[in-house]
Amino acid sequence: MSIIKSQKDFFAGLLFILFSIGFLWLAKDYNFGSARRMGPAFFPIVLASALLVIGVIIGIRGVAVTEEPPRGFTFKGLVLVIVGTLLFGVLVRHAGVVVATAVLVAVSAFASQHFKLMPTLVLAVGLAAFCAVVFVYLLGLPMPIRGPWLGG
Amino acid sequence: MELLANLYIGLEVALTPINLLYCLGGVFVGTLVGVLPGLGPTATIAMLLPVTFGLPPVSALIMLAGIYYGAQYGGSTTAILINLPGESSSVVTAIDGYQMARQGRAGLALSTAALGSFFAGSVATVLLVLFAPPLAEVALKFGPSEYFSLMVLGLVASVILAHGSLLKAVAMIILGLLLGLVGTDVTSGVPRFSFDVPELADGINFVIVAMGMFGLGEIIRNLENEQVRDVFSKKITGLWPTLADLKQIVAPVLRGTVLGSALGILPGGGAMLASFAAYSLEKRVSRNSANFGKGAIEGVAAPESANNAGAQTSFIPMLTLGIPSNPVMALMIGAMIIQGIQPGPQVMTEQPVLFWGVIVSMWIGNFFLVVLNLPMIGLWVRMLTVPYHLLYPAILVFCAIGVFSLNNADFDVYLMALFGVLGYVFAKLDCEPAPLLLGFILGPMMEEYLRRAMVLSHGDPTIFVSRPISLTMLILAAIALAVVLLPMIRKTREEAFQED
Numbered sequence: 001m002s003i004i005k006s007q008k009d010f011f012a013g014l015l016f017i018l019f020s021i022g023f024l025w026l027a028k029d030y031n032f033g034s035a036r037r038m039g040p041a042f043f044p045i046v047l048a049s050a051l052l053v054i055g056v057i058i059g060i061r062g063v064a065v066t067e068e069p070p071r072g073f074t075f076k077g078l079v080l081v082i083v084g085t086l087l088f089g090v091l092v093r094h095a096g097v098v099v100a101t102a103v104l105v106a107v108s109a110f111a112s113q114h115f116k117l118m119p120t121l122v123l124a125v126g127l128a129a130f131c132a133v134v135f136v137y138l139l140g141l142p143m144p145i146r147g148p149w150l151g152g
Numbered sequence: 153m154e155l156l157a158n159l160y161i162g163l164e165v166a167l168t169p170i171n172l173l174y175c176l177g178g179v180f181v182g183t184l185v186g187v188l189p190g191l192g193p194t195a196t197i198a199m200l201l202p203v204t205f206g207l208p209p210v211s212a213l214i215m216l217a218g219i220y221y222g223a224q225y226g227g228s229t230t231a232i233l234i235n236l237p238g239e240s241s242s243v244v245t246a247i248d249g250y251q252m253a254r255q256g257r258a259g260l261a262l263s264t265a266a267l268g269s270f271f272a273g274s275v276a277t278v279l280l281v282l283f284a285p286p287l288a289e290v291a292l293k294f295g296p297s298e299y300f301s302l303m304v305l306g307l308v309a310s311v312i313l314a315h316g317s318l319l320k321a322v323a324m325i326i327l328g329l330l331l332g333l334v335g336t337d338v339t340s341g342v343p344r345f346s347f348d349v350p351e352l353a354d355g356i357n358f359v360i361v362a363m364g365m366f367g368l369g370e371i372i373r374n375l376e377n378e379q380v381r382d383v384f385s386k387k388i389t390g391l392w393p394t395l396a397d398l399k400q401i402v403a404p405v406l407r408g409t410v411l412g413s414a415l416g417i418l419p420g421g422g423a424m425l426a427s428f429a430a431y432s433l434e435k436r437v438s439r440n441s442a443n444f445g446k447g448a449i450e451g452v453a454a455p456e457s458a459n460n461a462g463a464q465t466s467f468i469p470m471l472t473l474g475i476p477s478n479p480v481m482a483l484m485i486g487a488m489i490i491q492g493i494q495p496g497p498q499v500m501t502e503q504p505v506l507f508w509g510v511i512v513s514m515w516i517g518n519f520f521l522v523v524l525n526l527p528m529i530g531l532w533v534r535m536l537t538v539p540y541h542l543l544y545p546a547i548l549v550f551c552a553i554g555v556f557s558l559n560n561a562d563f564d565v566y567l568m569a570l571f572g573v574l575g576y577v578f579a580k581l582d583c584e585p586a587p588l589l590l591g592f593i594l595g596p597m598m599e600e601y602l603r604r605a606m607v608l609s610h611g612d613p614t615i616f617v618s619r620p621i622s623l624t625m626l627i628l629a630a631i632a633l634a635v636v637l638l639p640m641i642r643k644t645r646e647e648a649f650q651e652d
Contacts, residue, residue, distance in 0.1 A: 008580075008581045009317075009581075011581055012323075012578075012581040015577070015578075015581070016327065019327055023330050026344075026345050027344070030337075030342055030344060034611060035612075035613065036606060036610055036611030037607070038339075038602070038603050039340065040337040040339070040342045043333065043598075043599040043602065043603075044333055044345075047326050047333075051323060051326045051327060051330070054319055054322055054326070058319050058320060058323065061319075070580045070581065072376040072377055074372065077371075077375030078372050078573065078576055081371060081375070082569050082572060082573055084548065085368065085548065085551075085552055085565060085568065085569040086566060088549075088552040089552070089556070089565030089566050089569070092562060093562055097553070100552075101553075104548055104549055104552060105545040105548075105549060108548050109541065109542075112375065112540075112541035112544075113378055114378065114541040119542060120542075120545075123542055123546070124545075127546055127549055131549065135557075139203070141553070141557045142557075142560055143553075143556070
């Protein structure tokens with residue numbers, strides 16, 4: 001039996017503690033001011049201190065109260081959705097919206113257990129065309145259809 | 153009559169062809185969102201916000217409002233036909249609605265939901281017209297301390313109504329408040345928590361937070377256990393209720409409307425709480441309570457009326473006080489700020505055209521919804537057959553393009569991905585994203601009011617308890633917190649949210 005009885009509480013508490021320490025550490029360089037003339041650090045330090053206390057309480061509950069661990073964590077879904085989104089960000093300006101859209105669709109669709117190659121390809125091509133026409137031509141969003149990497 | 157004059161102003165704006173079109177477009181998209189499971193109103197509104205930046209403020213708000221209450225309608229279709237609520241406020245509708253569909257009464261369930269929603273929406277709009285002006289008048293007398301206390305009350309209320317652990321919800325609010333402070337401090341001009349990244353100097357755009365946590369986070373969560381949906385594919389008949397049916401639903405619709413309207417006004421309330429409360433009330437007062445869960449028509453009529461009434465009246469605190477009662481209202485406030493409108497009680501006096509135009513458009517939008525939903529039900533049923541594994545990549549693409557086009561910055565897309573990870577991790581740890589978003593929007597405002605109040609009182613914090621309105625709100629907040637902490641009430645609250 002592990003010492004951590006409720007993983008959800010323990011890690012939630014830990015996450016809140018990390019966030020509060022991060023904010024406190026960053027806020028130490030700003031002027032705290034006084035209650036009458038609050039400096040930029042006043043509100044953040046008060047809040048982050050409260051978060052620290054609550055985080056500790058939640059974390060302690062995590063070693064005290066038994067609870068089921070979270071189920072069905074999808075590492076594959078998480079990674080593919082995030083990587084697809086990041087790739088879109090990298091590609092949209094340099095390779096253009098058509099390539100960026102198609103890559104995002106292909107990478108993220110692969111996360112599904114119902115993934116099939118043909119429908120995904122059709123979806124990727126269709127959406128890329130749709131986005132180029134609607135967002136760039138019709139709505140005039142400033143995104144290249146074909147970016148400089150492709151000689152656009 | 154000032155009331156009639158106001159309605160006239162509203163009608164003039166709402167009935168222009170272009171605004172009718174935006175209203176129709178809003179409720180259409182809203183219905184679509186409600187019907188398609190796995191895409192909530194929060195993520196959709198966040199996704200469509202960049203599109204509305206170029207519109208005049210009235211048209212933008214009319215469309216966004218339409219998406220919100222349209223989603224309440226659409227959600228019931230999915231709940232009834234495939235036992236899968238399109239969004240959270242339709243969770244209880246699924247219980248009896250799906251049973252009705254299995255008994256061959258799908259048409260009756262759908263029309264009950266639509267008619268109940270229409271009635272409730274109309275009543276709630278009247279309430280909005282009646283109560284908004286006096287409330288705004290009171291709010292105009294608010295000083296910074298009253299505002300600060302009001303925000304505390306609003307945040308406390310949203311904690312109470314969140315699912316699961318209170319402590320985690322409080323922690324999420326505080327984290328939201330802190331994240332809202334990222335960017336340049338208005339008073340001193342010091343860049344805070346921005347890591348010298350120029351894109352962070354103006355703060356994090358709330359659209360990025362909403363889309364990351366509600367859009368990406370939700371998609372990843374849905375990928376955990378993909379189920380093949382069993383769409384109710386029989387032809388839907390018997391759409392029109394008989395006189396006997398109508399008699400049976402009148403009382404539940406009325407009770408649902410009253411309850412929903414009241415709960416919608418509460419800070420932290422809104423459509424979801426309203427539908428849960430209406431269902432449990434109906435179960436208690438109904439004469440055939442044994443029938444609940446087995447296809448009781450009251451179990452569809454009451455919550456569907458309540459969630460629509462609640463969706464409309466939740467605009468009251470947003471429009472009159474500038475306080476969001478739920479994440480969708482938080483996004484609307486963000487949209488107003490981007491349009492250059494400072495949300496608060498002065499909106500009604502300074503922007504009467506906007507204020508009354510949006511309210512009157514809700515009436516029109518509710519009418520559109522009945523027309524859109526009942527005759528076109530076949531179309532919505534067909535939408536349900538779009539498999540999720542083809543839907544979510546498309547949603548991702550729209551999120552990515554929407555966020556990129558905010559500032560034409562790839563940095564924003566990366567930031568959205570980061571919030572997507574956070575949203576998923578928090579969801580796995582039973583920490584809800586809604587309180588974080590409310591805190592995020594309110595963070596800068598709260599700090600501003602706190603500072604002003606303290607300057608006024610020369611640093612004396614008793615200003616918050618020495619002024620009666622401010623004190624009242626803090627006492628209400630304290631009572632609210634105490635009440636949920638009582639073991640008995642806590643148990644009922646857990647039961648109420650158990651269906652989820």
